[in-house]
Amino acid sequence: MVDIQSSELDLLFYALSDPTRRQILSKLNEGVSTVGGLAGPFRMSLAAISKHIKILEKANLLHRKKLGRIHECSINPGALKSAEACIQFYTQFWNEKLDDFAEHLEREGKTKIEIKNRKRNR
Amino acid sequence: MVDIQSSELDLLFYALSDPTRRQILSKLNEGVSTVGGLAGPFRMSLAAISKHIKILEKANLLHRKKLGRIHECSINPGALKSAEACIQFYTQFWNEKLDDFAEHLEREGKTKIEIKNRKRNR
DNA sequence: TAATTACTTAACCATTAAGTTGACTAATTA
DNA sequence: TAATTAGTCAACTTAATGGTTAAGTAATTA
Numbered sequence: 001m002v003d004i005q006s007s008e009l010d011l012l013f014y015a016l017s018d019p020t021r022r023q024i025l026s027k028l029n030e031g032v033s034t035v036g037g038l039a040g041p042f043r044m045s046l047a048a049i050s051k052h053i054k055i056l057e058k059a060n061l062l063h064r065k066k067l068g069r070i071h072e073c074s075i076n077p078g079a080l081k082s083a084e085a086c087i088q089f090y091t092q093f094w095n096e097k098l099d100d101f102a103e104h105l106e107r108e109g110k111t112k113i114e115i116k117n118r119k120r121n122r
Numbered sequence: 123m124v125d126i127q128s129s130e131l132d133l134l135f136y137a138l139s140d141p142t143r144r145q146i147l148s149k150l151n152e153g154v155s156t157v158g159g160l161a162g163p164f165r166m167s168l169a170a171i172s173k174h175i176k177i178l179e180k181a182n183l184l185h186r187k188k189l190g191r192i193h194e195c196s197i198n199p200g201a202l203k204s205a206e207a208c209i210q211f212y213t214q215f216w217n218e219k220l221d222d223f224a225e226h227l228e229r230e231g232k233t234k235i236e237i238k239n240r241k242r243n244r
Numbered sequence: 245t246a247a248t249t250a251c252t253t254a255a256c257c258a259t260t261a262a263g264t265t266g267a268c269t270a271a272t273t274a
Numbered sequence: 275t276a277a278t279t280a281g282t283c284a285a286c287t288t289a290a291t292g293g294t295t296a297a298g299t300a301a302t303t304a
Contacts, residue, residue, distance in 0.1 A: 006141075009139075016139075019128075019131075025212060087205050088206065090147060090202055
């Protein structure tokens with residue numbers, strides 16, 4: 001089960017709640033980049049991007065490797081697994097509810113229903 | 123593909139970034155509840171919980187049904203799908219990278235590797 | 245009708261966030 | 275060595291967050 005209290009999740013979801021930071025992650029999905037490289041497309045200052053990167057780093061979503069004066073940033077998807085698990089905890093429960101409801105209807109002798117657009121990998 | 127700029131995601135991830143709000147969602151996973159019922163286990167004021175509920179509602183994670191003076195709250199997992207998709211956009215890309223790397227090693231005639239703890243449902 | 249219950253809203257406070265600019269450090273290049 | 279480059283850090287402003295209490299509203303109960 002997911003630890004609902006985890007402050008790791010606080011940092012994670014908080015980091016993901018900003019569009020600039022999601023854009024940075026998106027860019028890192030295309031490959032590694034430097035701080036300046038990541039700052040490129042944005043109109044805000046380098047210092048601002050530097051702060052965003054630190055937040056992503058703290059959330060364990062980004063890894064930094066110092067090569068001389070250049071900081072090579074890469075995405076670190078490990079932390080995303082926690083977020084995914086947390087979200088799936090809620091959606092999975094909902095899927096179970098739907099299954100229960102379908103079973104209930106069946107027991108009641110009502111029309112058999114088919115629920116679409118939903119994973120059934122229990 | 124996921125819209126990285128979406129302000130819907132801002133609201134969603136922001137709503138999920140607070141432990142109190144995640145606890146409320148967790149409780150709603152066990153069934154519907156009133157505002158007062160949700161506030162019960164917390165030491166903070168009802169007004170504070172009321173605010174949290176409004177944030178969850180705005181993020182489309184919670185649905186409210188007014189029955190007289192009672193507000194019946196239920197979890198609305200639809201919005202979670204967006205968050206899940208967004209996260210899977212990143213993790214999936216990472217999985218592809220690993221696959222590419224594995225293929226690269228194979229092409230190079232190196233030892234065949236097996237990557238564990240990872241979904242391979244491409 | 246009066247009191248209570250279930251909530252929301254408003255006003256407030258302390259803390260944090262996101263951005264700025266300017267000064268700083270350390271690595272590289274001329 | 276001097277200048278430039280890559281990035282951080284500190285100080286500051288403005289706005290938003292998360293909590294409080296007190297007052298207000300509408301539904302229910304006595």
